[in-house]
Each structure stands twice: as structure tokens, then as C-alpha cells.
Amino acid sequence: MQTGLQGDLAKNAANGQYAIQTNNLAVYYGNFRAVKDVNLNVEPRRITAIIGPSGCGKTTVLRAFNRMNELIPIVRTEGKVIFGGRNIYDREVDPVEVRRRIGMVFQKPNPFPKSIFENIAWGARVNGFKGDMRELVHTTLVKAALWDEVYDKLEHSGLSLSGGQQQRLCIARAIAVKPDIILMDEPCSALDPIATLRIEELMRDLAKEYTIIIVTHNMQQAARVSDRTAFFSLSEDGKRAGMLMEYGDTKTMFTNPTKKLTEDYITGRFG
Amino acid sequence: MRALRQRRGFSESEKQLSRRHTNGRMWLIAFQMATLVGVITLVVLLLTIINGSFGYVAVQNEVDPASLAVGGTPLEELSQGALAVVLRQNVSAGLFARFESEIPVAQRPAAEIYDLIQEHVISPQVEATWSLYDSLTRKAEIETIMQEDYPTAELQFRSWLSLDFVVSKQSSHPEIAGVRTAILGSLWTIGIAIFFSLPVGVSAAIYLQEYAHESFINRFIQTNINNLAGVPSIIYGILGLAVFVRAFGDFTSGIAFGAADPSTANGRTIISAGLTLGILVLPVIIINAQEAIKAVPSSLREAGFGLGATRWQTVWSHVLPNALPGVLTGSILAVSRAIGETAPLIVIGASTFIQVDPGGPFAKFTTLPAQIYQWTVRPQGAFHNIAAAASLVLLVLLLALNASAILLRNRYIRRY
Numbered sequence: 001m002q003t004g005l006q007g008d009l010a011k012n013a014a015n016g017q018y019a020i021q022t023n024n025l026a027v028y029y030g031n032f033r034a035v036k037d038v039n040l041n042v043e044p045r046r047i048t049a050i051i052g053p054s055g056c057g058k059t060t061v062l063r064a065f066n067r068m069n070e071l072i073p074i075v076r077t078e079g080k081v082i083f084g085g086r087n088i089y090d091r092e093v094d095p096v097e098v099r100r101r102i103g104m105v106f107q108k109p110n111p112f113p114k115s116i117f118e119n120i121a122w123g124a125r126v127n128g129f130k131g132d133m134r135e136l137v138h139t140t141l142v143k144a145a146l147w148d149e150v151y152d153k154l155e156h157s158g159l160s161l162s163g164g165q166q167q168r169l170c171i172a173r174a175i176a177v178k179p180d181i182i183l184m185d186e187p188c189s190a191l192d193p194i195a196t197l198r199i200e201e202l203m204r205d206l207a208k209e210y211t212i213i214i215v216t217h218n219m220q221q222a223a224r225v226s227d228r229t230a231f232f233s234l235s236e237d238g239k240r241a242g243m244l245m246e247y248g249d250t251k252t253m254f255t256n257p258t259k260k261l262t263e264d265y266i267t268g269r270f271g
Numbered sequence: 272m273r274a275l276r277q278r279r280g281f282s283e284s285e286k287q288l289s290r291r292h293t294n295g296r297m298w299l300i301a302f303q304m305a306t307l308v309g310v311i312t313l314v315v316l317l318l319t320i321i322n323g324s325f326g327y328v329a330v331q332n333e334v335d336p337a338s339l340a341v342g343g344t345p346l347e348e349l350s351q352g353a354l355a356v357v358l359r360q361n362v363s364a365g366l367f368a369r370f371e372s373e374i375p376v377a378q379r380p381a382a383e384i385y386d387l388i389q390e391h392v393i394s395p396q397v398e399a400t401w402s403l404y405d406s407l408t409r410k411a412e413i414e415t416i417m418q419e420d421y422p423t424a425e426l427q428f429r430s431w432l433s434l435d436f437v438v439s440k441q442s443s444h445p446e447i448a449g450v451r452t453a454i455l456g457s458l459w460t461i462g463i464a465i466f467f468s469l470p471v472g473v474s475a476a477i478y479l480q481e482y483a484h485e486s487f488i489n490r491f492i493q494t495n496i497n498n499l500a501g502v503p504s505i506i507y508g509i510l511g512l513a514v515f516v517r518a519f520g521d522f523t524s525g526i527a528f529g530a531a532d533p534s535t536a537n538g539r540t541i542i543s544a545g546l547t548l549g550i551l552v553l554p555v556i557i558i559n560a561q562e563a564i565k566a567v568p569s570s571l572r573e574a575g576f577g578l579g580a581t582r583w584q585t586v587w588s589h590v591l592p593n594a595l596p597g598v599l600t601g602s603i604l605a606v607s608r609a610i611g612e613t614a615p616l617i618v619i620g621a622s623t624f625i626q627v628d629p630g631g632p633f634a635k636f637t638t639l640p641a642q643i644y645q646w647t648v649r650p651q652g653a654f655h656n657i658a659a660a661a662s663l664v665l666l667v668l669l670l671a672l673n674a675s676a677i678l679l680r681n682r683y684i685r686r687y
Contacts, residue, residue, distance in 0.1 A: 071576060073485055100579025110570040112589060122588060123578035170574070177578050 019044035019181055019211040020065060020102070023080035023087075026241075027060050030074045034060045035242040038079070040230055042181075047203060047212045049222035049250065052232035053265065057242025058215045061232070062183050065213065066102035067095040083181075100127055102181045103174035108190050109166035111158030111173070116150050119158040119169055123177045136176060144172030145202050164195025168202060175210070182206065184214040188221065200225045219266060222250065229253040231262045320666075323659025324432045326406040327413055330446070331424040333394040334361065346388065351381040358384055361392040386447075395446050397653040398424050431660035440626045441637070445646075445653035450661050453642040454668065456541065456621075456629050460638055461610050461672075463545025464552060469602055471549075472556030476598075479557070480564040481586050500554040508615030511547030516619055525633030539620035542632040547615050552605040559601020563594040599680040603673055610669055613640040639665040 018041040025038040035057035042048050050058045060069065067088060069075040080087040088098045111119050120137045129136065137154070141147040146168045150161070158169055167187055174182055184203075188196040203212055203225050216222050222229055229250045235243045246253065246262045257263045264270055339346045339361070341353055349357065355376050359367050370376055376384065389395070398421050401413055406428065417426050439449025479496075483489040515523050520538035523546075525531040567590050575585030621641035629636050637645075639661060646658035 066577070068573065068576065071573065096579055096581050099576055103579075104573075104577035106570060106573060106577070108570060110568075110574045112571065112574065113593065123580070126578070126580045126584045126588070173574075173578065 017044075018042055019083075020213075021080075021082040022061075022064070023082060025061065025064060025077070025079035025081060027057070027064055027069060028076040028078070029072075033239070033241045035232075036235070038244050040244055040247060042211060042213060043228060044211050045207060045209070046227040047207050047214060047225055048228045048230060049226035050213065050215045050230045050232060051217075051219065051222050051265070052242070052245075053234070053270065054217075055242075056232045056234050058232050059185055060242070062185055062213060062215050063104075065181070065183055066099045066104060068099070068104065070095060100177055101179050102183060103177065103179035105167070105170050105174055105182060105184045105187050107186045109163055109170055111161070111166050111169050113157060113159055115155045116158050116161070116169060117154040119173050120176045123173055127177050129177075140172045140176040143175060143206070144168050145198070145205070146172055162195070164191050164198060167191060167195070167199060171199070171202065171206075175206070179210065181211040181213065184212060186215055186217060189217065196221070219254075219268075223254050226250045231257075231259075231265065233261055233265065320659050320662045322403045323656050324663055325403040325430050326428070326656070327401045327410075328397050328427055328429045328653070328656075329399040329417055329421045329424040330427055331396045331398045331421060333396070334392055336393050339388070339392065347385070349381075351379075351384065352377075354381055354384040354388065355379075358388050358392070361388070366391065390442075390444065390447060394444075396444075397446055397651075400429075400652045400656050431656045432663050436657070436660055437664060440628070441624060441642075442626070443624070445651065445657050448657055450639060450642060450664055452625055452628055453637050453639045453661070454664065456544075456636040457610060457638040457640075457665075457668065459541045459629050459632070459634075460544040460548055460616070460636065461606060463542060463632060464548035464609050465602075465606055467546055467549035468553045468556050468605075472553050472602070473560050473598055475553075476557050476560030476564055477586060477591070480561050481582065481590065496554050496557055500558055503614075504551055504612050505614040505618060507547055507551040508618030510550065511543060511615060511619045515543035515546050523633070525631075528633075530631070530633050539622075539635060540633050541629055541636045544616050544619055544621065544636060544638070545632070547619055548609040548612060551612065551615060552609045555605040555608070556602050559605065560594070560598045563597025563601060564590060566597060567593045595683065596680055599676065599683075603676045603680075606676075607669060607673055610672065611640055611665070613638075613644050616641050617644065639668065 020042045022038050022040045025040075026036040027034050038061055040061075050062060052058050063069045064077055064081060065083075067077075069077060077089060081089060083098070083102065086093060088095075112122065114122070117137055120140050121133050124133070124136055138147065141150065146165065149165060150156075150169075153160075158166065161169060167190075171182070171187075188199050191199065200221065203214070206212060207227075214222075214226065227250060228248065230247045231245045231253065232242050233245045235241050246257060246259050248258075253262065254266055257266060336346050339357055341349060341357065344353075346354075346357070358370075358376065362370075367376070370387065399416070401409075405413065414426065417424065435447075436449045437454070438451050439447060440451050441453070442448040475496075479489070479493060483492075516538035521527045523538040523540050523543040525540070571589045571593065572585055575589050576582075580588075616638055621637045622635045625635060625637055627634075643658045643661045643665065646654040646661065649655075
């Protein structure tokens with residue numbers, strides 16, 4: 001299965017295909033439909049921002065991309081999420097492998113209460129990495145722009161770092177297992193502006209190699225870092241399900257949105 | 272005018288504030304009283320035990336040890352051979368023959384022969400005992416009683432709790448009885464209980480907390496575990512009697528393994544007792560372990576899953592290490608409770624009187640609480656004193672086990 005996904009992905013990337021696509025995605029919490037009719041094509045090696053008012057299902061959609069929603073027992077997912085030419089919700093696809101290839105960075109920095117070294121090494125080790133672990137930790141931390149700050153204290157606890165460093169450690173941890181896509185769920189909401197800026201720089205750097213999807217509440221952040229923006233909002237039919245309202249190039253979205261609702265949100269008239 | 276109204280408003284709220292403070296102080300006094308009741312109860316408990324463990328005793332020897340001296344040498348300083356002669360001269364021929372048949376007297380060390388002379392020849396009898404409080408406050412009165420009622424007896428201040436008491440085996444004479452067999456029995460049973468209940472309890476907690484889905488059956492199981500934690504211990508004793516002693520008697524007696532203790536050969540053994548205590552604490556261990564696992568932040572699990580780890584990898588590397596201190600704390604509390612359990616062990620059949628050290632899981636046994644219980648129901652006063660001394664031993668044992676478990680836990684946390 002692993003080679004299958006890999007091969008398809010390489011082919012799609014070569015054809016300039018999408019990194020991941022959703023097809024009429026709908027997610028239910030019990031009987032409550034949180035999001036519906038999501039058709040989103042995410043381009044490879046781009047940063048796609050998901051914006052929208054609170055409670056419109058941004059995070060739910062993000063977590064649908066790597067089957068994280070399944071950890072909540074009452075969640076049910078309908079529709080398709082196409083990754084590497086396959087629907088990741090197909091019965092024969094293993095969610096564990098999906099999550100290895102589509103990594104995640106969470107809202108609150110959550111490094112393991114272990115050493116910095118172990119934070120990076122653990123993910124690789126559980127995925128059967130057999131190579132030189134020191135080398136892997138080194139290159140990963142360099143990629144995550146953290147090496148210069150921690151090279152002399154790799155044995156210290158990951159929790160001893162500052163909030164911004166912890167979040168970069170979490171990003172490093174995610175790229176250490178060599179994913180294709182990195183999902184970020186409001187990664188800077190708990191950080192100060194300087195730490196936020198460093199993460200944004202890092203994201204621009206990583207976008208040369210990875211596809212990044214980021215949920216953010218911060219419109220300026222979306223405008224600053226993303227190439228494409230997806231605007232979600234609640235449907236207006238009274239059933240309160242989140243929907244994809246508009247999707248396009250970030251520049252266009254922020255200067256010349258096609259829908260009134262998007263413009264209202266972006267200019268701060270609601271949300 | 273306006274200023275006046277404001278001031279009145281202020282004094283109004285001031286009055287209300289002092290009422291609120293008074294109310295708070297009343298509650299504070301109530302809470303302090305409640306704490307005081309608890310402290311007093313504990314102090315009284317300790318004082319009662321200590322009161323019984325020390326005090327004056329009237330000792331009446333059957334034979335005066337001085338009369339046993341040979342050629343001016345006191346009994347304590349006689350050689351092994353001379354002691355053997357004293358023993359043969361002063362006990363009945365039948366009793367001496369019994370000693371010979373167990374181990375030839377000539378081959379026994381001097382100290383052992385001395386003990387035999389103490390027990391069977393001098394045979395000190397405690398005629399009367401006084402509590403520590405009486406001994407300290409009513410010395411003159413006690414001496415009068417001694418002269419009137421026990422003119423030939425000797426008044427001694429005795430500490431019932433002594434090193435001898437801890438290392439001596441059980442005896443029908445309270446003066447020389449000890450708790451060695453009971454301590455060993457307690458350690459064996461509790462060891463088996465931990466060995467059984469800790470892995471089973473933690474595993475069940477992992478399943479219920481990390482794997483089991485919300486369903487009717489799982490809710491039913493959870494409810495039952497919660498209820499089992501409150502079942503009276505004697506009911507576990509009846510369960511142990513029916514299952515371990517009777518139904519699996521061949522296994523718990525060791526017959527099935529060819530390891531049976533020839534003097535027992537029934538299921539009333541250490542392993543039955545240990546398993547019963549294990550089952551007794553199992554629900555508490557499961558519940559405590561579940562709480563500890565529940566307290567591990569879900570962000571750690573998500574981080575693990577997000578890296579493509581399986582559930583078991585995440586549980587093993589992140590959930591369990593973080594839950595371990597809590598699991599251990601809960602287990603220590605549960606096991607402490609088991610050490611003090613008496614009722615189930617009496618139902619299972621803790622021996623009333625054994626002198627041999629338990630040699631393995633298939634030996635018959637007694638435990639400290641069972642021993643204390645048996646001594647307290649005896650009519651002679653001296654047995655009540657050794658019951659009090661044994662209670663002190665039990666408390667110390669409990670504290671020692673808890674302290675070592677807590678040290679172990681803290682060391683683990685630091686390493687982590």
C-alpha cells in the first residue's frame with residue numbers, strides 16, 4: 001500500500017495534479033452536520049489557508065484530511081478525500097499510514113515530555129526508520145530552523161523551550177517522518193508576534209518541499225503566508241452547516257473577492 | 272445631598288461585608304473542628320495501642336532460675352553440654368524423648384537448649400499486666416497488689432514490642448510469642464496479591480480507557496467495576512473460599528504441581544489468600560489506573576497519532592509513562608488496604624496457630640491482622656498486650672511498604 005500511494009503521488013505531482021482533493025465531503029458529530037459539500041482541490045507545494053468565522057468547521061475539515069476526526073467516536077465522515085489517487089476513507093486504506101504521510105501541527109504546542117532529540121526521533125522510530133538517527137535529527141532541526149538554538153541541549157526536555165521554539169519543535173517532529181502534506185491548525189494562536197513571524201518564515205521555507213494547509217483566524221497571516229485561500233462560512237439555509245464559500249488565489253481573494261460574504265468577512269464586517 | 276447618600280450606601284455595604292466575613296469565619300471554625308476530630312481520633316488510636324504495648328507485668332516462674340545454677344555458674348553461662356543435662360533432669364522423660372526425636376539434643380546449639388529450658392522448665396507465667404498509663408501513674412498501688420496477690424512473683428517493666436517479639440515464632444505462651452510467622456505470611460500474601468492484581472488491573476484500565484468504545488456492554492462492565500470496589504471484603508473471602516480453596520483446591524494446595532506442603536494438603540494456602548486479596552483490590556486498582564490514564568492530556572495522544580503511530584505505540588510511549596505515577600499512587604493506596612484485611616483471610620482459613628515459617632505459595636499461613644484478631648479474642652490479659660504490640664508492628668510494616676513504594680515512584684518520575 002505504501003508504494004502504491006507513493007507511486008501515484010509522484011505521478012500526480014509530475015502532472016501538476018492536486019496534492020489532495022475533497023469530493024462532497026461532509027462531517028457529522030452524531031446527528032449534527034458540521035460541514036457539508038466541501039469540494040476543495042489543494043495544490044502541491046503551496047500554502048493553502050482556510051479562513052472563516054468561528055464554528056464554521058475549518059478545523060473539522062482540516063482533521064478530515066488525515067482521518068484525525070476518527071479519534072472522536074461519534075464523528076462520521078461522508079464523501080471522498082482523494083490523496084495519491086485513492087480515497088483515504090476507503091476500507092483498505094490504513095489511517096495510520098495516512099497520518100504518517102499527512103502530518104499535523106496543533107493549535108497549542110504539544111511536544112512530548114521527553115528530550116528534544118527524542119521528540120524528533122520517536123516518530124521516525126515508530127515508523128521503522130533504520131538509518132542514522134543523529135543525522136536525521138540534525139537535518140530535521142536545521143530544516144525547522146531550530147538547530148542553532150538547541151544544538152547544545154538536545155538532551156533537555158522539549159518542554160524547557162519557549163512557546164515559539166516548542167511549536168517549531170512540533171513542526172520539526174512532523175517533518176521528521178517525511179510526510180507529503182503538513183496540516184497546521186492555528187499554529188500561531190498561542191504565540192507572540194515575533195514567534196509568529198518566525199513560524200511564518202519557516203512555513204514559506206517548507207512550502208518549497210511540502211504542501212501546507214493552515215487553518216487561521218488571523219486574516220493578516222493568511223494574506224502574508226498563503227498562496228491560496230479557502231473561505232468557509234455557515235450555510236445560510238438555517239441548518240448551520242459549514243460550507244466552502246469561496247476558494248482562490250490569496251491575492252484575488254483579499255483584493256477582489258467574488259462574493260459579498262467573503263468581502264464582509266475579510267474587511268472585518270462580521271466574524 | 273448626593274455625598275450623604277453615597278456615604279450611607281458605603282456603610283450599608285460595610286455592614287453587609289462584616290456579615291459575610293462572620294459567615295465565612297463560622298464555616299472556617301466548622302472545618303477546623305472537623306479536622307480536629309480526625310486528628311484526635313488518630314491520636315487516641317495510637318495512644319491506645321502504645322498503652323497496651325508497654326507496662327508492668329507480674330511474672331511467676333514455675334522454677335526459680337537461680338535454683339538451676341550448676342556449681343555456682345548461673346544458667347545463662349552454662350555450656351551446651353551442661354544445659355542439656357539440666358534440661359534432661361527437669362523435664363519429663365516423654366517430653367525429652369520428643370525433643371530427641373525432632374533433633375537430638377546433643378546436636379542443638381546452646382541458645383536453643385536454653386530457650387527450651389526457659390519454656391518448659393522455668394516456664395515464666397505472666398500473672399497480671401498493667402497498661403502503660405497505670406504503670407506510670409499508679410506504681411504504689413501496683414506494688415501493694417503485688418504483695419497481696421502475687422507474693423512470689425516478680426514485678427518487671429516490660430516492653431511487649433521488642434526485637435525478640437518481631438523475630439520469634441508464634442507460641443501459646445504470650446511472654447515468648449512473636450509475630451515472625453505472621454509478618455512473613457503478610458509479606459507473602461501481599462506479594463502475590465500485587466503480582467496478580469497490578470498487571471491485570473493496569474491492563475484492564477488500558478483497555479477500558481484507550482480501546483473500549485462507548486457501548487452498552489462497556490458501560491455495563493464499567494458500572495460493575497465501580498460497584499465491585501464497594502463490595503464488603505468478607506464477600507471476597509467467601510468467593511476465595513468457594514473458588515480458590517474449594518474449586519481449585521488441587522492447584523492452590525500445590526498437589527497438581529507435586530509441590531504440596533505435607534502438613535496442609537488443602538487449599539487454605541498463601542496462594543489462595545494472595546489471589547483473594549488480589550481480586551479484592553483489583554477494582555480499586557482498575558479505577559485508579561483509569562483515572563490516571565484519563566488525566567494524560569489528549570494532546571499527547573493526538574501528537575502520537577499525528578506522526579503515524581499506532582494506538583499501541585502511542586499508549587506505550589506516551590500515555591503509560593505519563594500515567595505511571597498516578598497508577599502507582601492508586602495502587603499503593605489499594606495495596607495498603609489489602610495489608611490490613613482480616614475478614615476474607617479468616618474466611619479462607621488463616622491458621623490460628625502455626626510455628627513454621629511459610630516456605631512458599633503452597634504453605635499454610637497466618638497474617639498480622641489475623642494474628643492480632645486471634646490474640647484479642649483470648650481471655651488472658653497478656654494476649655491483649657501482644658495484640659497491641661503486633662498492631663504497632665503492622666503499622667510500621669505498612670508505613671515501610673508505603674514509603675518504599677513512594678520512593679520507587681519518585682525515583683521513576685525523576686528519571687523520566
